[in-house]
Amino acid sequence: MKKVQRKARRGGVAAGARARPQEILRAHLEKHGLRRSRVRDAVADTFFATPGHVSVEELTGRVRRRDPGIGHTTVYRTLRLLAECGLAEPHDFGDGMTRYDPVREAGHHDHLVCTACGTIVEFENPEIEELQGEVARRHRFVTENHKLELYGRCARCRGGRPGGST
Amino acid sequence: MKKVQRKARRGGVAAGARARPQEILRAHLEKHGLRRSRVRDAVADTFFATPGHVSVEELTGRVRRRDPGIGHTTVYRTLRLLAECGLAEPHDFGDGMTRYDPVREAGHHDHLVCTACGTIVEFENPEIEELQGEVARRHRFVTENHKLELYGRCARCRGGRPGGST
DNA sequence: CCACATCCTGATATTGAATTTCATTAGCGC
DNA sequence: GCGCTAATGAAATTCAATATCAGGATGTGG
Numbered sequence: 001m002k003k004v005q006r007k008a009r010r011g012g013v014a015a016g017a018r019a020r021p022q023e024i025l026r027a028h029l030e031k032h033g034l035r036r037s038r039v040r041d042a043v044a045d046t047f048f049a050t051p052g053h054v055s056v057e058e059l060t061g062r063v064r065r066r067d068p069g070i071g072h073t074t075v076y077r078t079l080r081l082l083a084e085c086g087l088a089e090p091h092d093f094g095d096g097m098t099r100y101d102p103v104r105e106a107g108h109h110d111h112l113v114c115t116a117c118g119t120i121v122e123f124e125n126p127e128i129e130e131l132q133g134e135v136a137r138r139h140r141f142v143t144e145n146h147k148l149e150l151y152g153r154c155a156r157c158r159g160g161r162p163g164g165s166t
Numbered sequence: 167m168k169k170v171q172r173k174a175r176r177g178g179v180a181a182g183a184r185a186r187p188q189e190i191l192r193a194h195l196e197k198h199g200l201r202r203s204r205v206r207d208a209v210a211d212t213f214f215a216t217p218g219h220v221s222v223e224e225l226t227g228r229v230r231r232r233d234p235g236i237g238h239t240t241v242y243r244t245l246r247l248l249a250e251c252g253l254a255e256p257h258d259f260g261d262g263m264t265r266y267d268p269v270r271e272a273g274h275h276d277h278l279v280c281t282a283c284g285t286i287v288e289f290e291n292p293e294i295e296e297l298q299g300e301v302a303r304r305h306r307f308v309t310e311n312h313k314l315e316l317y318g319r320c321a322r323c324r325g326g327r328p329g330g331s332t
Numbered sequence: 333c334c335a336c337a338t339c340c341t342g343a344t345a346t347t348g349a350a351t352t353t354c355a356t357t358a359g360c361g362c
Numbered sequence: 363g364c365g366c367t368a369a370t371g372a373a374a375t376t377c378a379a380t381a382t383c384a385g386g387a388t389g390t391g392g
Contacts, residue, residue: 034340035338037388070341070342072342072379073380074341074342097378112302128294128297131297141319143318144317144318145318152307153308153310154306205369235370239351240371262349263348
């Protein structure tokens with residue numbers, strides 16, 4: 001009906017990614033006849049040195065501390081590359097821009113987002129994943145991807161007050 | 167840290183909404199010193215007559231079939247109003263625009279999205295909700311909201327081929 | 333080491349959803 | 363009706379994301 005898959009891309013090496021990120025990227029480049037470059041490396045290295053959930057703008061800033069001339073266009077492109085080979089995962093946490101998570105280990109993780117301070121906490125929960133699989137199966141879907149985000153207020157932001165629940 | 171709550175708004179009457187939507191909206195307007203208007207009613211009525219997951223653009227089209235002069239600005243504003251009193255729920259399914267779900271009954275529902283044809287299927291799963299609650303509690307969050315979306319290919323779009331899984 | 337085809341880069345322009353602005357119109361208490 | 367104030371919608375604006383394109387970098391074959 002529409003073009004829904006734009007963001008939810010996923011490339012070759014995905015679920016069981018083990019080799020070092022640089023290796024995976026290099027393989028991906030080679031496979032597609034793409035070239036390495038100083039700039040590309042700078043963006044990728046910087047990306048993997050961040051704690052996570054960076055926006056493109058933030059990452060551009062970080063990269064420029066190392067190499068001031070780098071354009072945001074290239075950062076966008078490199079992040080897309082990383083997303084294509086499963087090394088970066090795009091997220092929309094509702095603040096108007098896409099944030100990218102570096103994918104370091106195999107396990108998928110989901111997020112708790114504090115609506116007050118913006119803190120993002122990661123968690124894994126195999127039981128939920130299992131139930132999701134059941135739901136998909138029941139509806140005859142083959143899932144490629146999923147996202148789960150819980151929005152609320154973290155302990156610090158509630159600062160003592162009790163508060164409700166979902 | 168940032169302004170994360172822009173989209174994930176939620177107003178007064180929320181979880182157990184029972185009264186007719188029009189009543190809830192009217193109460194919300196009165197409470198905030200806002201006025202009813204022909205246009206507002208047209209947008210709200212049209213919205214509740216849609217099957218769901220409409221984009222603003224689509225809804226504007228539908229509303230204009232009833233009242234051609236209506237501007238998209240007003241549709242945006244009215245949807246925000248509806249979201250504020252818990253009658254509409256904004257979603258980002260990754261196709262570049264926000265889609266709104268009319269909230270008719272109490273139960274929260276989540277979505278299966280086909281990445282091929284764009285079909286959106288709703289489902290409810292109390293067990294998952296329960297596990298989500300546990301996760302939040304474990305991290306000392308009080309959740310206000312959550313979203314869970316499973317992306318994959320529906321039976322029709324797979325057209326026989328088997329395919330993998332998450 | 334060089335030439336060349338091709339990819340990469342980044343300034344700039346463009347897109348498109350969403351919001352703001354603002355002059356005008358409409359709702360509502362009196 | 364009167365007057366206050368909110369609502370409306372055309373137009374302008376914002377802003378993340380993408381496209382364009384001239385010039386630079388890269389790697390290959392000779």
